[in-house]
Structures are given as structure tokens and as C-alpha cells.
Amino acid sequence: MSAASAEHHDHDDHHGPAPGLTRWLYTTNHKDIGTLYLLFSLLMFFIGGGMALIIRAELFQPGLQLVDPLFFNSMTTMHALVMIFGVVMPAFVGLANWMIPMMIGAPDMALPRLNNWSFWIMPFAFTLLLSTLFMEGGGPAGGWTLYAPLSLQGGDSFAFVIFSIHFMGISSVMGSINIVATIFNMRAPGMTLMKMPLFVWTWLITAFLLIAVMPVLAGAVTMLLTDRFFDTSFFSAAGGGDPVMYQHIFWFFGHPEVYILILPAFGIVSSIIPTFARKPLFGYASMVYATASIAFLSFIVWAHHMFTVGMPLAGEMFFMFATMMISVPTGVKVFNWIATMWRGSMTFETPMLFAVGFLVMFTIGGLSGLMLAITPADIQYHDTYFVVAHFHYVLVPGAIYSIMAATYYWLPKWTGNMYDEKWGKIHFWVSTIFLNVLFFPMHFVGLAGMPRRIPDYSMQFADWNAVATIGAFGFGFSQLIFVYVVFKCMKGGEKATDEVWEGADGLEWTVPSPAPYHTFETPPPIR
Amino acid sequence: MSIVSRWLLAASALLLGGQSALADINMPVGVTPISKEVYGLHMMIFWICCVIGAVVFGVMFYSMFKHRKSKGAKPADFHESTTVEIIWTAVPLVILIAMAIPAAKTLIAMEDTSDAEVTVKVTGYQWKWHYEYLDSGISFFSSLHPDHNAARQKGSGVDVSQFDNYLKEVDNELVLPVGKKVRFLHTSSDVIHSWWVPALAVKKDAIPGFINENWALIEEPGVYRGNCTELCGRDHGFMPVVVRALPEAEYDAWVAENAPAPAITESTGAAATTAVAAVEEDADREWGLDELVAKGEGIYNTNCASCHQANGQGLPGAFPAITGSPVATGPIDAHINTVYVGVSGTTMASFANQLSDVDMAAVLTYQRNALGNSVGDTVQPSAIKALR
Numbered sequence: 001m002s003a004a005s006a007e008h009h010d011h012d013d014h015h016g017p018a019p020g021l022t023r024w025l026y027t028t029n030h031k032d033i034g035t036l037y038l039l040f041s042l043l044m045f046f047i048g049g050g051m052a053l054i055i056r057a058e059l060f061q062p063g064l065q066l067v068d069p070l071f072f073n074s075m076t077t078m079h080a081l082v083m084i085f086g087v088v089m090p091a092f093v094g095l096a097n098w099m100i101p102m103m104i105g106a107p108d109m110a111l112p113r114l115n116n117w118s119f120w121i122m123p124f125a126f127t128l129l130l131s132t133l134f135m136e137g138g139g140p141a142g143g144w145t146l147y148a149p150l151s152l153q154g155g156d157s158f159a160f161v162i163f164s165i166h167f168m169g170i171s172s173v174m175g176s177i178n179i180v181a182t183i184f185n186m187r188a189p190g191m192t193l194m195k196m197p198l199f200v201w202t203w204l205i206t207a208f209l210l211i212a213v214m215p216v217l218a219g220a221v222t223m224l225l226t227d228r229f230f231d232t233s234f235f236s237a238a239g240g241g242d243p244v245m246y247q248h249i250f251w252f253f254g255h256p257e258v259y260i261l262i263l264p265a266f267g268i269v270s271s272i273i274p275t276f277a278r279k280p281l282f283g284y285a286s287m288v289y290a291t292a293s294i295a296f297l298s299f300i301v302w303a304h305h306m307f308t309v310g311m312p313l314a315g316e317m318f319f320m321f322a323t324m325m326i327s328v329p330t331g332v333k334v335f336n337w338i339a340t341m342w343r344g345s346m347t348f349e350t351p352m353l354f355a356v357g358f359l360v361m362f363t364i365g366g367l368s369g370l371m372l373a374i375t376p377a378d379i380q381y382h383d384t385y386f387v388v389a390h391f392h393y394v395l396v397p398g399a400i401y402s403i404m405a406a407t408y409y410w411l412p413k414w415t416g417n418m419y420d421e422k423w424g425k426i427h428f429w430v431s432t433i434f435l436n437v438l439f440f441p442m443h444f445v446g447l448a449g450m451p452r453r454i455p456d457y458s459m460q461f462a463d464w465n466a467v468a469t470i471g472a473f474g475f476g477f478s479q480l481i482f483v484y485v486v487f488k489c490m491k492g493g494e495k496a497t498d499e500v501w502e503g504a505d506g507l508e509w510t511v512p513s514p515a516p517y518h519t520f521e522t523p524p525p526i527r
Numbered sequence: 528m529s530i531v532s533r534w535l536l537a538a539s540a541l542l543l544g545g546q547s548a549l550a551d552i553n554m555p556v557g558v559t560p561i562s563k564e565v566y567g568l569h570m571m572i573f574w575i576c577c578v579i580g581a582v583v584f585g586v587m588f589y590s591m592f593k594h595r596k597s598k599g600a601k602p603a604d605f606h607e608s609t610t611v612e613i614i615w616t617a618v619p620l621v622i623l624i625a626m627a628i629p630a631a632k633t634l635i636a637m638e639d640t641s642d643a644e645v646t647v648k649v650t651g652y653q654w655k656w657h658y659e660y661l662d663s664g665i666s667f668f669s670s671l672h673p674d675h676n677a678a679r680q681k682g683s684g685v686d687v688s689q690f691d692n693y694l695k696e697v698d699n700e701l702v703l704p705v706g707k708k709v710r711f712l713h714t715s716s717d718v719i720h721s722w723w724v725p726a727l728a729v730k731k732d733a734i735p736g737f738i739n740e741n742w743a744l745i746e747e748p749g750v751y752r753g754n755c756t757e758l759c760g761r762d763h764g765f766m767p768v769v770v771r772a773l774p775e776a777e778y779d780a781w782v783a784e785n786a787p788a789p790a791i792t793e794s795t796g797a798a799a800t801t802a803v804a805a806v807e808e809d810a811d812r813e814w815g816l817d818e819l820v821a822k823g824e825g826i827y828n829t830n831c832a833s834c835h836q837a838n839g840q841g842l843p844g845a846f847p848a849i850t851g852s853p854v855a856t857g858p859i860d861a862h863i864n865t866v867y868v869g870v871s872g873t874t875m876a877s878f879a880n881q882l883s884d885v886d887m888a889a890v891l892t893y894q895r896n897a898l899g900n901s902v903g904d905t906v907q908p909s910a911i912k913a914l915r
């Protein structure tokens with residue numbers, strides 16, 4: 001395959017980027033496509049965030065003040081779909097596009113045209129999805145899990161939702177195939193698998209998870225489609241179907257999906273902590289094995305999302321034990337990161353702040369996850385705000401913080417300029433304070449009995465909901481600082497060195513800053 | 528739960544604003560043996576997690592303060608240790624096993640529904656519950672209390688803080704005995720719901736086509752409130768559960784008072800079942816337009832307004848308007864059929880089992896002669912009775 005990459009004599013490769021808009025439309029360059037993914041994700045972040053603010057505004061006080069309950073439900077549904085499929089996943093794919101070729105010494109992704117297509121499907125998918133909000137009957141309102149039979153009660157716009165999910169799935173699967181092909185075939189000579197940076201490893205495993213489960217989701221929603229529009233009864237009890245079957249299929253996709261949203265984050269943090277501790281990653285091999293075991297376990301724990309559906313006792317036992325097991329490899333990772341910091345020589349620039357924020361708050365989310373694994377207790381927690389608190393702790397200061405950490409970390413390499421450190425730090429601290437004001441009280445109201453996905457609630461939950469709403473608006477608006485810092489850095493600033501960070505290690509830091517349009521046209525030597 | 532953990536919890540609650548805050552930030556202990564066990568498990572894992580967190584964060588923050596470049600720390604270069612790796616794989620494993628054993632025991636107890644003395648079938652409807660006592664034949668629907676229902680409408684102008692249990696009050700409470708094992712059978716007539724009462728630690732999905740089991744042995748008389756916890760459509764947030772647990776003697780009296788005469792199997796309210804003869808008579812007599820419309824308004828607001836809206840305008844695309852509806856202003860038989868049979872494949876369910884003859888006649892007459900419609904005719908209860 002190295003012969004194939006040597007023969008890679010496309011015309012464009014000899015020139016810089018094409019001028020104007022066509023550069024972005026026709027580009028097959030991994031850096032351009034990475035940028036497109038990241039900007040798309042940023043845009044979606046504000047759209048999904050706007051929906052979250054509508055939710056929180058309605059929940060500021062008891063009583064219905066602002067929106068109809070049906071619209072409220074479509075906001076919770078859309079917020080989740082946008083944040084998962086439109087923000088976290090594209091951001092990780094964007095980072096993979098930018099960094100994987102540079103980390104393994106490859107000139108580009110293995111399948112550049114497919115790469116272009118994977119990206120350009122996304123804007124169409126999301127236009128389709130978001131347009132349902134303006135159709136008669138409104139957008140999907142049955143929760144992002146689209147449980148049958150409720151989701152089948154939606155209006156005709158439901159067909160658009162399903163097609164948009166199909167598009168997202170196609171895009172993810174193509175992106176994943178590309179990543180697998182790149183990692184297996186395009187590594188510079190000498191870059192053995194066990195020399196690859198952890199970000200590459202975690203993405204390799206994530207890509208396999210995606211290829212395995214996105215088709216399962218596609219199958220599930222296709223059955224919804226035919227149930228809704230073509231009179232089949234896969235999930236309708238009246239027609240001999242089985243509504244619980246939908247949940248099993250959905251979560252067989254859904255649980256690995258949870259790890260798809262966090263494994264690349266593990267990779268990012270594993271790159272950043274050693275840099276700012278000025279010390280190599282502790283337990284590299286065990287990190288790889290832990291990632292692989294988490295990926296394996298993620299396939300056999302799906303029904304822990306369904307402890308109240310009435311499974312047989314043996315099933316509940318199995319899923320409880322398997323779920324608890326996941327905390328072992330996850331714990332190994334956390335311990336390894338701390339051991340990396342131990343007796344290092346640490347500095348706390350913005351990427352490190354976000355990485356440490358990740359470490360602390362992801363661990364909090366992990367611990368509440370352990371509580372949720374205990375089935376008898378889960379029966380009380382299930383479908384309450386305690387669960388909402390849990391998954392927001394692993395997704396916001398988990399996945400989202402890792403993406404921000406990565407952005408600050410690699411931004412100087414992408415733009416050639418240092419970002420504004422002072423504003424970066426302000427962004428971190430303001431976000432972190434508001435984030436905890438927003439999500440921590442959700443643990444309280446959840447334990448005290450507030451169900452999730454409700455537009456109005458009893459007086460006893462009023463105080464903490466008001467607090468959470470204040471946190472939400474603070475957190476939401478403080479993300480404008482992020483936009484300011486990123487665009488300011490794109491425009492100019494202090495010139496970055498090639499190495500950028502004192503303790504940085506890896507091939508991406510050997511190329512000039514900003515990284516030239518084409519890097520590693522001849523493979524670099526690997527130590 | 529140990530004395531220490533009790534004390535620590537109280538202390539943390541005090542920090543957060545006094546004793547009363549406790550109930551608002553933690554799981555209730557509950558009033559059944561299972562709920563107490565679950566609470567104990569919850570507190571046990573909570574404290575284990577606190578200890579793990581304290582150790583992990585302690586080491587981490589120590590390192591972050593000590594091992595920083597600004598303090599002149601020089602980086603060590605160790606990056607592997609198989610022994611350490613084995614230790615921090617094995618220790619969590621042991622902790623997990625210690626947690627799993629009591630959890631498994633409680634789980635086994637929760638699933639044991641044998642030897643129940645009272646069985647109640649709980650059916651979820653969009654958006655109310657139907658309770659059926661299989662032993663005594665009592666059965667009724669339970670919906671959000673009309674006052675709360677009026678207050679929770681958008682723009683109602685009602686200050687909801689005046690209610691003691693806003694959104695957790697129903698028209699007909701589920702009455703259960705104290706000290707007897709009660710078995711619940713959960714199912715649904717439309718989408719998936721989930722019946723939850725935190726104080727009983729009972730949460731089970733109500734799934735169409737399935738019957739799930741659960742049980743509770745309530746130890747103290749009182750009123751216990753909960754909600755539907757599985758998203759079930761527009762008014763998911765407005766289908767509360769209220770259980771009133773009575774001492775055995777009072778419970779028996781309640782059953783004796785409400786048990787239906789053998790002929791009648793279905794009614795809209797527990798109280799209504801008493802007046803069997805009166806109901807019979809009501810269904811047969813000729814009703815006037817005004818009394819039907821007056822009665823129909825309440826029925827409409829409880830049963831139809833969630834979808835068709837209190838003003839009859841519906842929600843475009845999801846629920847048709849009743850005002851000016853070709854069905855509600857057209858031939859009577861088609862109108863009756865829509866409500867009696869429902870419209871299959873849509874959320875418009877059959878109300879044949881949900882409304883009595885009089886109630887259905889009233890709500891139909893109301894739709895034809897209110898909400899901006901004025902057809903001028905009536906639907907007589909006898910016409911509905913003839914369909915049964």
C-alpha cells in the first residue's frame with residue numbers, strides 16, 4: 001500500500017487550495033475537510049444549545065409559561081439529536097481528519113473523495129432534520145431514542161427525521177471506513193501499531209464501533225418507517241409486533257454509541273496530559289487494552305438502559321454485572337492519567353485546564369454511572385433528572401471539554417498563531433463554574449423524584465430548577481468567548497513555533513505551523 | 528446505613544440550607560421494606576463513590592499543586608509498572624464484588640411477586656391511569672386533578688405555588704391497604720408509560736401487549752405521590768400517581784363501599800360506582816341540551832383538551848380542531864363512531880371503555896354545541912347505551 005500512496009499523483013496535489021468557495025465544495029484535502037467538520041460542529045453547537053436554552057427557560061419556574069408541551073418534547077428530542085449527531089460526532093471526525101494523517105505520517109486520508117462526500121452529506125442531513133420543526137405537526141417529539149409506539153404517533157414529518165438519520169449513518173460509516181483504511185494502510189514505515197498515538201488508537205476502535213452499530217440503528221429506524229407508513233407491525237403489539245424489541249435493537253446501537261462519543265475524548269486527553277506534564281503517558285499499552293475492553297464490553301451492556309421494561313431476573317443480573325465491569329478499564333484509564341501527572345512538571349495552559357476539567361468531571365459522571373449500574377437503585381433513578389445529570393456530566397465536561405481542549409491544543413498548529421491565552425483561561429473558568437451550577441443540582445432534583453422530559457414540575461423542585469436555568473444561560477453565553485478566541489486566532493496573533501508546546505511529542509509537531517496544505521508527501525523517519 | 532453516613536448526610540444537608548432541604552436533594556427512604564433496602568443500597572454506593580472520589584481527586588490535586596513547573600518540579604520519566612497496573616485493576620474489582628452482592632439480594636427480593644393478597648391492574652392511557660382491583664372488581668380512571676389541570680395550561684394566569692402538591696393531585700386516588708402485599712400488573716392501551724411511586728420504590732413500564740408485574744408492602748398509612756416516568760407524548764408531565772394507604776379496617780370499609788354490584792363492571796369514578804341504580808336511570812332518561820353541554824364541558828377538559836385544546840382549536844398537524852370540524856358538525860353517527868371506536872392508527876383512541884354512556888353523550892353534545900359550534904342537536908345517553 002505504500003506504493004499506492006507514492007503513486008498518489010492527483011493534479012490538485014501539486015497546488016495549494018483552489019480559490020474561493022469551490023475550494024470547500026470540491027476539496028479532497030484532509031485539512032480542509034477537517035476544518036469544515038469542525039465549523040459545522042460549532043454551528044450545530046449553537047443551534048443545539050439554543051434548544052437547550054428554550055428547555056431551561058421553560059423550566060425556570062413551575063407552571064407553563066413559554067411553550068406548548070408538544071413543542072417542549074420536540075425541543076428535548078432535537079436537542080439530543082443535534083448534540084450527538086451534529087456536534088460531538090462531527091467534531092471528532094473533524095479532529096480525526098486533521099490529526100490522524102499528521103500523527104501517522106501520511107500525506108492524506110486513504111479515500112479523499114469519499115471524505116469529501118462524508119462531510120457534504122451532513123449539511124443536507126441536518127437541513128432535513130431541522131426543517132421538520134417548521135412542518136405541520138412539528139418536529140419529532142418522542143425523545144431521541146424514538147421509542148415505538150410513541151414515535152409512530154408523529155406527523156408525516158417523521159419520514160424526514162428517519163431519512164436524515166439514514167444520511168447521518170451513511171456519513172459516519174463512510175468516515176469510519178476511511179479512518180480504518182487510513183490507519184491500516186497509510187502509516188509511515190516504522191510507525192507500528194503500538195507506536196501510534198492514543199488518539200489514533202481510540203479512533204481506530206471507535207471507527208470499528210461505528211461500522212458495527214450504525215447499520216443497526218439504520219435497521220431500527222427503517223422498521224419504524226415501514227411501521228408508520230407501510231402498515232407493517234414490527235413494533236406494534238396490536239399487529240403481533242413487539243415494542244420492547246425496538247428498545248433492544250436501539251440500545252444495541254445506543255450503548256456502543258455512548259462510547260463512540262467518549263473514546264476519542266480519551267485519546268485527546270491522553271495526548272494533552274503528557275505534553276503539559278512534560279512526561280510520557282503512563283501505561284501506554286494498558287491504555288490500548290483498556291480502550292479495547294471498553295469497546296468490547298459496550299456490546300454486552302445495552303439492556304442497562306431498560307431495567308424497568310420487565311426483563312427476566314437472570315437478564316437483569318447479567319446486565320448489572322457486565323455494566324459494573326466497565327468501571328474497571330475506565331478506572332485504569334483515570335489512574336493512568338493521574339500517574340502521568342504524578343511527578344511531572346506541570347503547567348496549566350488552556351488545553352491542560354480543559355483536560356484536567358475533563359478528568360475531574362468525567363470521573364464524577366463515571367461515579368454516578370456506577371451508581372446507575374446497581375439495578376435496584378437504578379429502578380429509582382431511571383428516567384429521572386439523576387440520569388440527565390449523569391449523562392450530561394460525561395458528555396459536556398467529558399466529550400465537549402475534550403473537543404475544546406483539542407481545539408486549543410492544536411489551534412496554533414492549524415492557524416500558525418497562538419490563541420489568546422488570557423481569554424482561553426477565562427473561557428475555561430466561566431464555563432466550568434456555570435456548568436456545575438447547571439448540572440449539579442440535577443442530581444438533587446432527580447433523587448428527590450423529578451422525572452425527565454417534563455415541561456412543568458411540582459413546587460418542591462422549583463429552587464434547584466431556577467438555579468440550573470441560571471447556570472444554563474451562563475454556560476451557553478460563555479461559549480461566545482470560545483468563538484471569539486478561535487476566530488481571533490484564525491485572523492492573527494503571536495506566531496506559533498513548529499513545536500508549539502514545550503513538552504509536545506509526536507509527528508504533528510515536526511511540521512511547520514501553520515501546517516502546510518500538504519504534509520508528509522514523503523514519509524517521515526520514525527524513531 | 529451506618530450512623531456515620533446518616534450523620535454526614537445530615538451535615539451536608541445543613542450546609543445546603545437547613546433540615547428541610549434534605550427531602551429535596553435525596554432519595555426518599557420510603558415506606559416499604561424494599562424501598563428501605565434500595566435506599567440503603569443507594570447510600571452505600573453513594574459513600575463508596577465519595578471515598579473513591581476523595582482518594583482519586585486527593586492524589587490528583589496534590590500532584591497538581593506539588594508537581595508544577597512553577598514550583599521547580601523536574602519531570603520524572605517513569606511510564607510503566609505492571610505491578611501498579613495489576614493493583615489498580617484488582618482493587619476496583621474487589622470493591623465491585625462487594626457492591627454486587629447486596630445489590631443482587633435486593634434485586635431478587637424485588638422480583639418476587641408471589642403470595643400477594645391484593646392485585647391491582649394498572650393500565651396506562653394517554654394521559655391517565657386506569658386501576659382495576661382484580662379481587663373486588665372496583666375499577667376507575669385517575670387523572671390529574673381538574674384544578675391543577677386548569678392551572679397548568681399555558682397562560683392560565685394561575686399562580687401554581689398556591690397548590691400544596693402542584694401536579695401531584697388526582698381526581699381519584701388509588702387506595703391500598705397497609706401491611707398487605709399488593710401486586711401490580713402493568714400494561715398500557717396506547718404507548719409506553721411507566722408507573723412510579725418513589726416512596727414504594729415501584730417503577731415499572733406499562734407496555735401495550737405486555738403485562739409486567741411488581742409489588743409493594745406498605746408499612747405506614749399515608750399519601751404517596753409519583754408520576755409517569757416514560758415519555759408518553761404531549762402530556763407526559765401531567766399524569767401523576769397518587770396512592771392513599773389506609774389501615775386494613777379502613778381499607779376494607781372502602782372496598783365494601785365501592786365494590787360494584789355484579790352487573791356493572793365499568794365506571795368513570797370510584798364514587799360513581801355506588802350509585803348504580805341512579806346511573807341506570809340516568810342513561811335511560813331523555814336529557815336536555817343545556818344539561819348535556821354543562822356536563823360535557825368538564826368531561827371534555829379532562830379527557831379531550833390535552834389534544835384538541837380547551838378552546839377546541841387543536842394543534843395543527845397533530846390534533847384536528849373541534850371548532851368547525853366536519854365530524855363534530857356533521858352527521859351524528861359518524862361523530863359518535865369517531866369517539867366510541869376511535870380512529871385506528873392515530874392517537875384518537877376509543878373512549879368506549881373510558882366514558883360512561885352519559886359522559887360520552889355529554890361530551891359529544893358539548894362538542895356539537897360549544898367551542899364555537901352550534902349544530903343544535905343532542906346525543907342521548909340511550910343512543911350510546913344501545914351501542915354496547
Ligand SMILES: [Cu+2]
Pocket residue numbers: 651654719720721755756757758759763766
Ligand atoms: Cu405516561
